Amino acid sequence: MHSLKNTGHKLLKSINQQKVLYLIFSEGSISRVELAHKTGLSQQTVTNIVNRLLEDGLVFESEHVPLVAGSGRKRVALSVNSSSHYALGIEIAGKYIRGCVYNFRNERLSSTKRSVDKYKNIDDLLQLLHEVIDELLEQVPVLAKTKGIGISVQGLADSKQGILLRVPGLGFLQLPLTSLLEAKYELPVYLENDANLLAVNENMNGCLSGSTDNITLKFDYGIGGAIFSDTRLISGSSYVAGEFGHYKAFTGPEAYPCHCGGTGCLTTLLSISGLQHNTGQTLEAFQQAVRSGDESMIHLHDTMIRTLAVAISNLVTFLNPDRVLLTGRILESWGIDIVSKLKETLMESVPMTSRGVELLYMEQMPEETLLAAGLVLKRVFEIPLDALSL
Ligand SMILES: [Zn+2]
The missing domain is CATH 1.10.10.10 (Winged helix-like DNA-binding domain superfamily/Winged helix DNA-binding domain)
Incomplete structure (x- = not known):
């Protein structure tokens, strides 16, 4: 007692x-x-x-x-004391792994990167990840004052269990990444999907603060999505809610096969990797072809925008958010004008009752390694709610 x-x-x-x-x-x-x-x-x-x-x-x-x-x-x-503690922020993307050391004032002290055309296998991914972490740990001013490693992944992750579920190019995995790294480095490791991380950050202190129900959609190398309902991130029964990339969006000749096994998924054309895989065009070459009047590419471009508008309208009708945040390099390549076009279609097509929704566009995404390092900071200061009743 x-x-x-x-x-x-x-x-x-x-x-x-x-x-x-x-x-x-x-x-x-x-x-x-x-x-x-x-x-x-x-x-x-x-x-x-x-x-x-x-x-x-x-x-x-x-x-x-x-x-x-x-x-x-x-x-x-x-x-x-900003110089007293440090956190590592790591970004695992389809073509690179990047990492930075931050102090508790969010100042970047050093960074490193490994590029890859495609991960050959899990060992290849882990090898590059170890190289990045090893190099960063050598650069931390006081190793004993490193509080942990935060990882953002452009793919799927079960953040509660620290399991990596999918990485672009490697397909479906079941890699217990945080426990592997914790055993190797003896530091706490936190893992989160990039879209969730962005959504949490924007809901806490960014352009989604004050919103109770919102959707974040990132159209980049792949497609990422996050749903906030009643101020809480919806994780789903197996932590993969918000996977809008495989929303069935295209029909007819534009319904390309998807790496998930289905056809016509949003990601087959509205992501950098899908566009390249199915049309053989990089995003830059595609945009250049559209600008120079290539009719078939203009047709495809219009189809992509029309499809995106329909997809967003369906999400808004279904989930009734107060805000939708759009970001990523695909939208960036289309420019800010596209948002007003999407808004127009949205307002025409969703039910009157859902038209209060605000469509936001974020041109400059926050630094992903910083958001990842924020996972460490958040845990360091975390107050267990169930302990407050003591
Ligand atoms: Zn798919």
Whole structure:
């Protein structure tokens, strides 16, 4: 009984400590008084926690700011010591693996990349991944202060179990990636699909904040999608919800076979890899052919846009989101005008009741390795909700 109580007390202490540390991090700089106010903890508890954090070198007293402008009273602001902790952010894409070292101020300290035409097999992928991680770990200023590795994958991942399910070019796998890497590097490893990662980031503090129901669609080397319903990411029963790439979209002569075994999937033409596979054209060559008046390519281009408009209209009708976020290099190559065209079709075709939806376009996606490193940061500050009832 005694030891149980002690465990509870210790846990509560660490949760309060995480709360305080996270607030100092997210606010940039904050005083002890504000910390007490925002956490609901007593001034004395905050002082005790801050003293411990100062001793550990996790935070530092950054500046003296007048409490009230013009008054003589000053407060001491606290900031997280950015140089004290690091995270690795890795991006696994169809043609490359890239990685960067970040400190807790989201500043990039170093980066490296391995390019590949196509992964030959799982070992080939792991070999390149190890090379990237090894090189980055050599560049971390203090290895002991590396808090983990975050991985974003352009493919499918079961983020809860840390299993890689699909990578472009390798088809379906069941690779327990996080446990493999954790055993090798003795660091916590977190894995997430790139579209989910983008959607979570935008819902937390980007262009989807304030939205309760939204869809994120990324048309890039492959197609990625994420659905937020009632402010929660829908993961599905086997963590692959939002896989819009295999939405049946094309019929007739444009219904190309898809690597999933079906035909006419959205990804067979509306992704860089599908376009190249089925028409033999790179995105740049295709756009160039359209611009120079190649009739068959113009026809295909119009079909792609019309199909995309229908697909989005169906998703909006079905899921009733308040916002839809579009991004990726396919859309980038078409330019911003395409969004107003899509909007027009959307407003004509969806039921009156769903027309409140906003169509957003993100030209510049946030740096993917930074989002991946954010997985580490998020876990470092994570407060287990079920522990709060203690
Ligand atoms: Zn398919």
